[in-house]
Amino acid sequence: MKQSYGYQAMLYLFSIAICLVMVIPFVWSLITSIRPDEEIFMLPIRWIPSGLTVSHYVKAFELVPFGLYFSNSFYLAMMGVLFNLLLGSLSGYAFAKLHFRGRDTMFKILLAAMMIPGVVTLIPQFFVLKHIPFVGGNDWSGVGGNGLLNTFWAVILPGASGSFAVFFMRQFFVSLPSDLQEVSRIEGSGELRIYWNIYMPLAKPALATLGIFTFQAGWNSFLGPLIMLNDPAKKTIQLGLAAFTYNKQVDFGPLMAGALIAVVPILILFLLLQKYFVQGIAFTGTKG
Amino acid sequence: MASVSKLSRHQSRMGYLFITPTIFLFVIFTIIPVIMALYLSFTNYDIVSKNDFIGIDNYKRLADDPIFWTTLKNVLFYSVLYIPLNIIISLSMAVLFMRKRIGVKLFRTAGYLPTLTSGVAAATVWIWLLNPEYGLVNELLSKIGITGPSWLAEMPYAMLSIVFVTLWQSVGANMIIYLAGLNGVPDHLYESAKLDGANAWQSFRYMTWPVLRPTTFFVSTMSIIGALQLFDQAFVLTKGGPANSTKTTVYYIYQQGFGQLQMGYADAMAFALSLIILVFSLLNMKLNKEDESII
Numbered sequence: 001m002k003q004s005y006g007y008q009a010m011l012y013l014f015s016i017a018i019c020l021v022m023v024i025p026f027v028w029s030l031i032t033s034i035r036p037d038e039e040i041f042m043l044p045i046r047w048i049p050s051g052l053t054v055s056h057y058v059k060a061f062e063l064v065p066f067g068l069y070f071s072n073s074f075y076l077a078m079m080g081v082l083f084n085l086l087l088g089s090l091s092g093y094a095f096a097k098l099h100f101r102g103r104d105t106m107f108k109i110l111l112a113a114m115m116i117p118g119v120v121t122l123i124p125q126f127f128v129l130k131h132i133p134f135v136g137g138n139d140w141s142g143v144g145g146n147g148l149l150n151t152f153w154a155v156i157l158p159g160a161s162g163s164f165a166v167f168f169m170r171q172f173f174v175s176l177p178s179d180l181q182e183v184s185r186i187e188g189s190g191e192l193r194i195y196w197n198i199y200m201p202l203a204k205p206a207l208a209t210l211g212i213f214t215f216q217a218g219w220n221s222f223l224g225p226l227i228m229l230n231d232p233a234k235k236t237i238q239l240g241l242a243a244f245t246y247n248k249q250v251d252f253g254p255l256m257a258g259a260l261i262a263v264v265p266i267l268i269l270f271l272l273l274q275k276y277f278v279q280g281i282a283f284t285g286t287k288g
Numbered sequence: 289m290a291s292v293s294k295l296s297r298h299q300s301r302m303g304y305l306f307i308t309p310t311i312f313l314f315v316i317f318t319i320i321p322v323i324m325a326l327y328l329s330f331t332n333y334d335i336v337s338k339n340d341f342i343g344i345d346n347y348k349r350l351a352d353d354p355i356f357w358t359t360l361k362n363v364l365f366y367s368v369l370y371i372p373l374n375i376i377i378s379l380s381m382a383v384l385f386m387r388k389r390i391g392v393k394l395f396r397t398a399g400y401l402p403t404l405t406s407g408v409a410a411a412t413v414w415i416w417l418l419n420p421e422y423g424l425v426n427e428l429l430s431k432i433g434i435t436g437p438s439w440l441a442e443m444p445y446a447m448l449s450i451v452f453v454t455l456w457q458s459v460g461a462n463m464i465i466y467l468a469g470l471n472g473v474p475d476h477l478y479e480s481a482k483l484d485g486a487n488a489w490q491s492f493r494y495m496t497w498p499v500l501r502p503t504t505f506f507v508s509t510m511s512i513i514g515a516l517q518l519f520d521q522a523f524v525l526t527k528g529g530p531a532n533s534t535k536t537t538v539y540y541i542y543q544q545g546f547g548q549l550q551m552g553y554a555d556a557m558a559f560a561l562s563l564i565i566l567v568f569s570l571l572n573m574k575l576n577k578e579d580e581s582i583i
Contacts, residue, residue, distance in 0.1 A: 019398035028424050029413045041422050091310040100300035113318050117562045119517050119538050123545050123555050124321030158317040161310040191302035220406035222520045238408045242524050252416050259412040266404045
């Protein structure tokens with residue numbers, strides 16, 4: 001496997017060029033967010049700031065209630081994770097390890113639904129959430145109030161047990177041996193106990209991966225919250241950031257600070273769980 | 289035997305119990321909405337008052353709505369650029385970062401980094417980078433003697449910018465998927481191909497590419513579904529401008545449905561768009577199958 005040094009050097013140069021394109025936007029927005037105001041609009045550009053300031057971060061929090069939006073987004077993303085892990089693993093386990101009539105047909109329908117474009121269900125979901133009976137001022141027939149609209153449930157419930165979560169967990173449980181199940185059954189354990197005490201602890205890597213995906217999806221989602229949440233106190237960080245860019249006289253310092261704040265939780269999650277991240281994508285990728 | 293059937297009854301009861309919450313949510317938030325979408329597209333539903341059956345009026349209106357056709361043209365133009373480029377770039381990155389070279393982990397991480405951002409955050413950062421006067425992109429271009437355009441405000445460049453930003457944000461994820469697919473090619477195959485005198489292109493063309501066919505199918509299908517539903521980046525970067533040149537169909541559906549409250553009409557559009565997505569997905573499936581028989 002001897003390749004010429006020139007060829008190797010070219011590959012390296014190419015790799016480095018790609019990485020620069022991928023990383024420079026982060027670096028540049030970080031520099032913009034910590035440099036003094038008057039230096040932001042200075043030509044020609046200077047890479048090294050003359051001084052450091054946190055004033056843009058302070059201003060970002062003053063212009064937009066980022067603290068509130070941050071905790072709203074966190075709550076929504078965490079609820080998404082909890083629901084998907086629990087419901088996804090329950091049904092994934094059932095589809096993989098339990099036998100019942102209609103199992104394979106139901107699983108196929110669930111899988112096929114992954115292909116339905118989100119835009120089709122968008123408006124009817126709005127309709128359904130608005131007309132859920134007995135909540136948000138609605139009577140038994142679902143008329144009168146706003147149903148679940150403008151509550152966090154309007155964002156949580158439609159994504160609470162996605163086809164992807166079920167599919168992902170099923171693939172994992174299929175790969176685990178069934179012997180454990182047989183043995184426990186002979187010893188007289190119930191199915192719920194077998195699922196919870198034996199298979200769930202083994203599924204930790206899969207749960208971690210799915211958790212990361214779900215958190216990322218929940219944290220980054222935009223169109224759903226945009227439609228379902230109108231109450232300013234319920235807005236998410238993505239909505240806040242988008243509203244921020246609507247400002248006519250854009251203040252790029254605070255804007256870059258805001259954009260970075262919106263990325264930080266995912267970045268930390270990624271750095272902590274990098275191993276699972278890549279494994280998880282590899283896993284779903286090859287199964288696709 | 290009695291105990292066995294009791295056991296299997298218990299098992300199937302528990303099976304149904306386990307899937308009940310998922311199926312319940314699935315019916316309420318997927319099955320019913322899909323049926324309802326079809327029904328609503330034949331009504332003039334506007335949230336507030338009306339909900340009358342008006343037949344195919346929405347679809348007739350759709351056919352005569354120039355903005356709808358413009359948005360469709362926009363997303364098709366976007367897709368035609370975005371999908372092949374996405375596959376070519378992410379595959380090249382995977383091939384480039386496949387071998388265990390020094391620093392390859394760093395390269396992979398850097399390549400993956402943008403996929404962690406949201407469409408909104410990515411767009412926000414790029415608004416600044418693409419700023420015509422103070423943006424980094426035009427500044428760098430001026431260093432090599434090119435006067436960059438006002439990227440987000442001029443006609444062909446606005447859509448090209450969106451293509452670029454969405455590529456920046458998504459090629460990393462597909463690179464990882466391709467890297468996973470490449471794990472399926474044992475190293476010794478490359479070694480022996482080399483011994484047989486195959487050059488880099490030949491071993492890619494006759495080994496890597498066929499092995500990656502299922503991965504490419506997966507990546508292209510997901511790209512089609514995503515690309516034709518472009519929204520976040522267009523909403524933040526250009527707000528559909530200039531002159532509707534970056535207004536996407538989902539953007540228009542959002543405006544008609546939730547801005548004008550013309551939900552029936554918006555649903556007709558959503559249905560039309562998903563039919564188009566379906567056609568393209570089937571086409572993609574067919575394309576992939578046909579290729580296989582050639583090889």
